[in-house]
Amino acid sequence: xxxxxxxxxxxxxxxxxxxxxxxxxxxxxxxxxxxxxxxxxxxxxxxxxxxxxxxxxxxxxxxxxxxxxxxxxxxxxxxxxxxxxxxxxxxxxxxxxxxxxxxxxxxxxxxxxxxxxxxxxxxxxxxxxxxxxxxxxxxxxxxxxxxxxxxxxxxxxxxxxxxxxxxxxxxxxxxxxxxxxxxxxxxxxxxxxxxxxxxxxxxxxxxxxxxxxxxxxxxxxxxxxxxxxxxxxxxxxxxxxxxxxxxxxxxxxxxxxxxxxxxxxxxxxxxxxxxxxxxxxxxxxxxxxxxxxxxxxxxxxx
Numbered sequence: 001x002x003x004x005x006x007x008x009x010x011x012x013x014x015x016x017x018x019x020x021x022x023x024x025x026x027x028x029x030x031x032x033x034x035x036x037x038x039x040x041x042x043x044x045x046x047x048x049x050x051x052x053x054x055x056x057x058x059x060x061x062x063x064x065x066x067x068x069x070x071x072x073x074x075x076x077x078x079x080x081x082x083x084x085x086x087x088x089x090x091x092x093x094x095x096x097x098x099x100x101x102x103x104x105x106x107x108x109x110x111x112x113x114x115x116x117x118x119x120x121x122x123x124x125x126x127x128x129x130x131x132x133x134x135x136x137x138x139x140x141x142x143x144x145x146x147x148x149x150x151x152x153x154x155x156x157x158x159x160x161x162x163x164x165x166x167x168x169x170x171x172x173x174x175x176x177x178x179x180x181x182x183x184x185x186x187x188x189x190x191x192x193x194x195x196x197x198x199x200x201x202x203x204x205x206x207x208x209x210x211x212x213x214x215x216x217x218x219x220x221x222x223x224x225x226x227x228x229x230x231x232x233x234x235x236x237x238x239x240x241x242x243x244x245x246x247x248x249x250x251x252x253x254x255x256x257x258x259x260x261x262x263x264x265x266x267x268x269x270x271x272x273x274x275x276x277x278x279x280x281x282x283x284x285x286x287x288x289x290x291x292x293x294x295x296x297x298x299x300x301x302x
Contacts, residue, residue: 002041002117003115003118003245004131005032005033005121006123006127007044008046008101008122009026009044009047010077011077012082013230015082016084018220019228019274020274021229024277029045030060030302031235031279034065036239036240036242036243038240038243042080043068044066044242045070046069047104048070049076049117052250061282066111071113076099076239078099081093081094084181084230088230093109096263102125105130107189108134114142117242118131118141119239120142120145120262121145121179122145122150124157125160126157128144141168144167146158148177154214158245159194169238169241170221178190182214198211198259203221204233205221217260223269227272228273229271229273233270234267236279241262243262244263260289262291263295265291265294
């Protein structure tokens with residue numbers, strides 16, 4: 001089934017102890033779509049400026065990614081620059097230039113209005129809700145990402161939007177900030193009261209934790225000898241997760257667990273290179289092979 005993603009497409013300047021990439025393709029929607037397209041057709045809604053050329057579009061070509069919803073506006077594309085320390089969990093933002101993204105108002109093309117799987121990237125909660133209002137019917141699965149900026153600045157809007165989604169993906173600190181609970185299991189119960197039935201807590205190098213209203217499942221990060229650039233790993237995880245669910249056409253316990261594994265596997269490829277470089281070249285064969293290694297890594301007998 002087709003999967004709709006709404007989010008950012010950007011240019012990034014990234015510096016890590018392993019090197020630097022300048023004006024590389026980035027943005028949450030880019031990472032998400034490239035990951036999800038390995039499992040299902042993806043419909044992208046985002047905005048770019050005059051500086052976004054066919055060279056950048058070529059990264060998405062040859063994949064199951066529909067760019068009909070990629071709006072072109074006069075001005076510059078969203079730009080972000082950051083530097084990572086030797087501890088890749090520590091990042092300093094050097095520049096954030098919203099540019100055309102500041103005026104982004106997601107509008108779904110007519111062919112997108114029947115989308116049954118939807119992921120709302122990290123944007124204003126009122127805009128996220130506007131996307132849900134545009135689709136013809138309630139989606140089978142709607143997922144949402146948010147951050148501390150919206151949790152602090154627009155709490156009422158965020159809580160209203162959460163009433164209409166099934167899956168929430170945030171990190172540890174954001175979970176505690178949103179719910180006021182330090183314990184993540186108790187925090188999840190608060191999230192369930194807000195609307196979502198599934199909470200996915202992204203934990204960086206420590207993997208991810210899924211708390212469903214019926215079960216709990218945890219996956220580690222796939223072990224790598226070298227992580228060159230962690231930018232976009234969380235967005236890639238979300239793309240692999242939602243892409244797998246949409247490809248399966250259902251969201252039961254088995255598919256949710258498998259989706260967590262494939263999300264982690266896709267994220268492990270992303271961090272091996274800068275930006276979307278590795279994600280844009282990885283093959284389905286490589287993904288399946290690493291998923292099998294992941295299974296051997298985490299399987300044991302009692």
